[in-house]
Amino acid sequence: MYRNSEGYSDPTAAMAVGNLMREYKQKQRTKWRRQYEIKNRKKIYVASKYAGNVDANVAAAIGYCKYVISQNCIPIASHLLYPQTLDDNDPDERELGLMFGLSLLAICDEIWCFGDISESEGVQQEIVEARKLGKTVRYVKEGS
Incomplete structure (x- = not known):
């Protein structure tokens, strides 16, 4: 009382x-x-082209991450993180960044591929790894 x-x-x-x-x-x-x-929430590995027109590709990747968030998922975009600390032009550091990305892919639920990925060696490698791990591979068309 x-x-x-x-x-x-x-x-x-x-x-x-x-x-x-x-x-x-x-x-x-x-x-x-x-x-x-x-x-x-589901963790989604965001796969899109980085090399080439880096500024445009980074801007697009940021947009792809926003799209993933709008789908109530968590985006994981290693190609937005590791080029900030590793030199993409140094083959050893590029390989290190790719391996770090594949390590992150292993903890994701799915991989979503955005944009024209046909010429991207890195994205192709990520898709192969995702299939080895039994991850769902989803191809997202522009404007989806």
């Missing part, structure tokens, strides 16, 4: 505090449920 500052029973204040606590706990449960759902 809740007691006031003079030691008397105060059921009205107890009920008010109890209601506030119930509301708070419900809001926390809702927040935690939403965060759990977000963290457990």
